[in-house]
Amino acid sequence: MGDILSNYDILGAFWVTIQLSVLSAVGALVLGTVLAVFRVSPVGVLRFLGSFYVNTVRNTPLTLLMLFSILGITYILQIPFSQEASRNAYWWAVVMLAVYHAAFVCEALRSGVNTIPAGQAEAARSIGLTFGQSLREVLLPQAFRGAVAPLGSTLIALIKNTTVAAVILGTAESAGLLAQITENEGASLPTFFIFALGFVILTLPLGVGITSVSRRLAVKR
Amino acid sequence: MSEPLVVMTDVNKHFGDLHVLKDINLSVGRGEVVILIGPSGSGKSTLCRTINRLETFETGSITIDGKELPMEGKELAALRADVGMVFQSFNLFAHKTILENVTLGPIKVRGMKKAEAEKRALELLERVGVAHQAEKYPAQLSGGQQQRVAIARSLAMDPKVMLFDEPTSALDPEMINEVLDVMVELAKSGMTMIVVTHEMGFARKAANRVVFLSDGQVVEEGTPEEFFTNPRSDRAKDFLGKILTH
Numbered sequence: 001m002g003d004i005l006s007n008y009d010i011l012g013a014f015w016v017t018i019q020l021s022v023l024s025a026v027g028a029l030v031l032g033t034v035l036a037v038f039r040v041s042p043v044g045v046l047r048f049l050g051s052f053y054v055n056t057v058r059n060t061p062l063t064l065l066m067l068f069s070i071l072g073i074t075y076i077l078q079i080p081f082s083q084e085a086s087r088n089a090y091w092w093a094v095v096m097l098a099v100y101h102a103a104f105v106c107e108a109l110r111s112g113v114n115t116i117p118a119g120q121a122e123a124a125r126s127i128g129l130t131f132g133q134s135l136r137e138v139l140l141p142q143a144f145r146g147a148v149a150p151l152g153s154t155l156i157a158l159i160k161n162t163t164v165a166a167v168i169l170g171t172a173e174s175a176g177l178l179a180q181i182t183e184n185e186g187a188s189l190p191t192f193f194i195f196a197l198g199f200v201i202l203t204l205p206l207g208v209g210i211t212s213v214s215r216r217l218a219v220k221r
Numbered sequence: 222m223s224e225p226l227v228v229m230t231d232v233n234k235h236f237g238d239l240h241v242l243k244d245i246n247l248s249v250g251r252g253e254v255v256i257l258i259g260p261s262g263s264g265k266s267t268l269c270r271t272i273n274r275l276e277t278f279e280t281g282s283i284t285i286d287g288k289e290l291p292m293e294g295k296e297l298a299a300l301r302a303d304v305g306m307v308f309q310s311f312n313l314f315a316h317k318t319i320l321e322n323v324t325l326g327p328i329k330v331r332g333m334k335k336a337e338a339e340k341r342a343l344e345l346l347e348r349v350g351v352a353h354q355a356e357k358y359p360a361q362l363s364g365g366q367q368q369r370v371a372i373a374r375s376l377a378m379d380p381k382v383m384l385f386d387e388p389t390s391a392l393d394p395e396m397i398n399e400v401l402d403v404m405v406e407l408a409k410s411g412m413t414m415i416v417v418t419h420e421m422g423f424a425r426k427a428a429n430r431v432v433f434l435s436d437g438q439v440v441e442e443g444t445p446e447e448f449f450t451n452p453r454s455d456r457a458k459d460f461l462g463k464i465l466t467h
Contacts, residue, residue: 042293117310117312119308119310119311119312120312120314120315122275122306122308122312123306123308123312123313123314123371124314125275125298125301126273126275126301126304126305126306126375127301127302127306127325127326127330127374127375127378128298128299128300128301128302128303128326128330128378129298129325129326129329129330130294130295130298133298133329133330137314137325137329138314138316141316142315142316145316219315219316220315220358220360220361221315221360
């Protein structure tokens with residue numbers, strides 16, 4: 001057991017997991033918000049693009065997206081992030097995690113928008129706010145507050161889904177390292193528990209925090 | 222009548238097969254207070270909402286202060302800023318404090334400085350009697366208080382005309398008067414008002430004209446006194462009979 005802890009950089013692997021999570025969460029939040037705006041916009045083409053994106057990406061396995069980023073985009077289309085294979089895989093993993101979870105963020109936000117009574121948008125328009133101002137000042141702030149819980153679930157799913165990046169990242173992140181340790185040292189329950197514990201430490205406080213934030217921010221009507 | 226401020230000419234609107242507004246012609250003068258009254262489904266709320274294009278219409282024209290209603294976009298937003306609207310369900314911004322509700326429009330639309338907007342907002346909240354609630358959120362106020370804040374929010378934009386879409390229909394009876402008092406005071410101050418309401422006391426006290434709608438048409442119009450005591454059309458008689466006899 002001690003051998004495993006000293007021979008393998010488990011903390012380092014979890015550090016990569018955290019980096020992947022944070023970077024792709026930011027990306028997913030930004031892209032997902034843009035998509036949600038598309039999906040509620042009065043312009044038909046944008047609504048179509050938004051729902052096309054969500055339906056396509058949400059229904060594609062993440063593993064497939066990961067493999068596509070390397071085999072398809074890097075090798076066949078020749079669009080690498082970096083000449084160095086590990087750097088390239090790292091950034092493609094971030095992008096694909098963001099792209100994939102943006103679809104879920106979009107739907108979480110859209111469900112948040114749906115909790116807002118129609119009168120809020122009408123009141124915003126009637127005092128002369130433009131569509132963009134109505135979104136920024138009235139609709140999105142309420143949508144985010146109403147969507148904290150589903151956004152939190154998406155974030156937790158994202159953290160765990162970073163393990164899928166192992167298919168292109170190899171042993172750099174936690175799931176890849178677990179596979180390597182198992183391969184070299186044989187399967188052992190303590191090894192599994194160490195990695196499981198790592199994820200519990202990352203996600204459990206987050207879940208508790210989200211519940212309390214969503215209670216505090218809930219818009220009272 | 223004074224110089225016309227809101228002019229509707231041959232306005233038609235359908236909801237699917239339903240012809241909700243039929244060749245509406247209505248002119249409201251500056252400083253005039255007009256009551257829209259009529260049975261449920263007569264199109265009075267829809268009429269009120271077409272004036273700032275919360276509802277679209279198909280044919281005809283609506284001008285406000287001589288300017289035709291633009292279709293969409295920034296120009297329409299600019300025009301809406303000049304048309305105050307008070308809703309049946311108040312529609313205060315639920316995530317903003319009372320003060321922020323009143324200052325949002327002046328700051329974002331008129332480009333007013335925050336301090337100046339707050340000073341003016343507090344004056345308006347004082348005028349409608351809820352200044353001491355400025356830091357609270359809408360859900361913490363009673364319906365009557367919320368509706369008075371909604372009136373202050375509209376007033377903060379210095380509108381040329383104010384639309385009231387059944388402003389007292391969602392209120393408990395004991396709160397109706399506190400809102401009507403504010404509206405009467407507003408009417409006396411010379412505000413141009415178009416009010417959808419069944420409050421006859423208010424109509425008698427503050428209105429210059431009552432417009433009776435039925436099935437999407439203007440059936441009859443006249444002074445409140447004429448209309449309520451001596452309606453000419455059968456439909457108006459029938460309607461008043463129903464709302465007066467209990």
